[in-house]
Amino acid sequence: MNGGAVCTNLMCIGGLVNGSTVQYTLQSLGRTRLGWMSIGFGAQMANSPMVILWSNTDGSVTLSQRQSPSQAAPTVVSNPPRTATVEQSLSVVSGTNPKLVFTIPSNGNEKTGKSTIIWALGGSNPGSSAVDASLAQHLDAGRTQIDMSQSLTASSKDPTNPISTIAQSTSSSSGSTSSASTSGDQVFSGIPLLPYQKYIIAHAILSVLGFLVFLPLGAIIARWFRTFTSIWYTAHWVLQFGVAMPVIVISFALGIQAVKLNGIQDLADAHMKWGVALFVLYWVQACLGAIIHYYKPAGAWLRVRGRTFQNYFHAILGLFIIGISFYQVRTGFRTEWPLYTGRGEVRNGANITWIVWLVLIPTFYFSGVVLLLRRQYQQEAASRLKTLNNGSDAQYPIVMKPVNTY
Secondary structure, three states: OEEEEEEOOOEEEEEEEEOOEEEEEEEEOOOOOOOEEEEEOOOOOEOOOEEEEEEOOOOOEEEEEEEEOOOOOOEEOOOOOOOOEEOHHHOEOOOOOOEEEEEEEOOOOHHHOEEEEEEEEEOOOOOOOOOOOOOOOOOEEEEEEEEOOOEHHHOOOOOOOHHHOOOEOOOOOOOOOOEOOOOOOOOOOOOOOOHHHHHHHHHHHHHHHHHHHHHHHHHHHHHHHOOOOOOHHHHHHHHHHHHHHHHHHHHHHHHHHHHHHOOOOOOOOHHHHHHHHHHHHHHHHHHHHHHHHHOOOOOOOOEEOOEEHHHHHHHHHHHHHHHHHHHHHHHHHHHHHHHHHOOOOOOHHHHHHHHHHHHHHHHHHHHHHHHHHHHHHHHHHHHHHHHHHOOOOOOOOOOOOOOOOO
16 A cells, blocks of 8 residues: 655644545644644645545534635535545544544545645534534644655555654645654644734733733732822822723733634633623723722711722722732633643743742732721821811812722
């Protein structure tokens, strides 16, 4: 027999020529969530016959032959030039490196040299066994060549398990292939970041800056400097809104784009749900801070030490947002990154930094509460007394304004 194999960014392709048929094995490298895999017989997407495969919840494999007249979603072809047949018994739909296998009549050119093919991998399973099921956009795709003219009797290569046998992938015109070793664990250890993975990294960096640097710093400034200078409020709102707001908004937009590119159709897990909740809570907190600053209700309704319930709620909500932010960052690099990229866990340095930050932020903030809260209340009481002696009916101090409790 003759055969060969090639690896791309996300998958390996093996071809085994057996008489008048060719057996193709599409195997995931396990570097991202697998939804579907496909190859096409041609040098470009337009007008190239494609074979697309995906697994179903019952363990079966669906094979769909499609074609597109342009760079658009391909549609099912009822009478393809060559009819492919899924090999259910040879396919492996579980494990780190699942593989989907099909056979197709030979076009007579496989033994003559390198054949040009296109490939694609999607991260979202269609969720249906129908051959015309809708497909989410691929995570990555490209063009490569596979040489099936090699005699298998003179080689230890096994194209039915391409991930562990390929020695060196061919170069593709799209730049989507690179060198690989014969070890399955080492294949593409230096693989470049995919577009959606770049979005994830940018989202992570900006989220950390917004929620775990700017917001805590603004709270600490309010806690420590309000009893010493009246400009604390300016520094507080500039950090919390002027600086943090654009960073948080951009981070949220990048997260949404990463989810779309990864083929995820909804809020798939707790990290995504809490991400939306945190974004909403941030805007609630910002609006509440503005209300406290510009609206000072008269009367003694729900007041504690001269300040209304909304002041205390603002402080508690701020601490809650920062606490959930710590949870979000940890699930992001410990769970989401390896789950949706397949690149393994982030280096331990990120975890050490997270732990140190988790200790420092509460320590700085609550030491300010212990050391300065009594001083704050005394200053505010003296300010209210001075206001009343001047005959004013104002309810808030005029020495330190505006007053916001943290």
